[in-house]
Amino acid sequence: MQAPALTASGLGKTFTMHLRDGIELPVIANARFSLHFGTCAVLGGPSGAGKSSILKMLYGNYGASAGRIVVRHRGGDVDLATAGPRTILELRRETIGYVSQFLRVVPRVGALDIVAEPLVERGADHAQAQRRAGELLARLNLPEWLWALPPATFSGGEQQRVNIARGFITDHPILLLDEPTASLDAANRNVVVEMIAEKKRAGTALLGIFHDTEVRNAAADVIIDVTGFSPTKKAA
Numbered sequence: 001m002q003a004p005a006l007t008a009s010g011l012g013k014t015f016t017m018h019l020r021d022g023i024e025l026p027v028i029a030n031a032r033f034s035l036h037f038g039t040c041a042v043l044g045g046p047s048g049a050g051k052s053s054i055l056k057m058l059y060g061n062y063g064a065s066a067g068r069i070v071v072r073h074r075g076g077d078v079d080l081a082t083a084g085p086r087t088i089l090e091l092r093r094e095t096i097g098y099v100s101q102f103l104r105v106v107p108r109v110g111a112l113d114i115v116a117e118p119l120v121e122r123g124a125d126h127a128q129a130q131r132r133a134g135e136l137l138a139r140l141n142l143p144e145w146l147w148a149l150p151p152a153t154f155s156g157g158e159q160q161r162v163n164i165a166r167g168f169i170t171d172h173p174i175l176l177l178d179e180p181t182a183s184l185d186a187a188n189r190n191v192v193v194e195m196i197a198e199k200k201r202a203g204t205a206l207l208g209i210f211h212d213t214e215v216r217n218a219a220a221d222v223i224i225d226v227t228g229f230s231p232t233k234k235a236a
């Protein structure tokens, strides 16, 4: 069997509240799970259970307080939990993609260029990258007259679709999805579900947070229940 794309073990997160006399807030303890190529796993559990915190640790936005996050990278294994900033940037460039909930709007840059940028940054031909960006925006039903405009004034759902197109345009072997469908209507949610299925067929390992039950059921091959990683539970 193929080695997992990512394996977390003994993973923990404790926040230190510096503005509150350094109080420690343990959120995750002894989390263990693997992500496999060609499958989509979904983080489950109630609000505040730590789903976003796990996703942010896997992208290196939050440091891990304990444990390992072993990522298949350049044919070898890299522990993201102890990796330095250069390695984390390299992992993000080549191996781990991330679709956040909100678009980071760059002033004066049009939607089409925002979507094409990750391909251009990786050396793709500009016209080809724009063509691919246009295909994705059309698929996500973003009206063509918006493509040249900076998304600052777009609606929440329009911005989210630009963000999804930007996150899906590359071929990262691992793709993390933080509620990518939260502001979308049913038709566009279905488009995203199809896009996830295509990524799976292409062999990508996906991990997502989806509050929408229909999207979750359609996308998930496995649910990782984060309540099992609560610090109040004794480690099994």
Ligand SMILES: Nc1ncnc2c1ncn2[C@@H]1O[C@H](COP(=O)(O)OP(=O)(O)OP(=O)(O)O)[C@@H](O)[C@H]1O
Binding pocket: 015, 025, 027, 045, 046, 047, 048, 049, 050, 051, 052, 053, 054
């Ligand atoms: N940067 C931070 N500093 C301090 N506490 C934090 C920080 N980020 C998250 N937390 C705390 O960690 C706990 C888990 O938060 P997290 O956002 O990971 O939960 P979640 O399961 O994703 O919730 P939701 O479904 O509501 O988005 C919460 O109690 C939250 O207050």
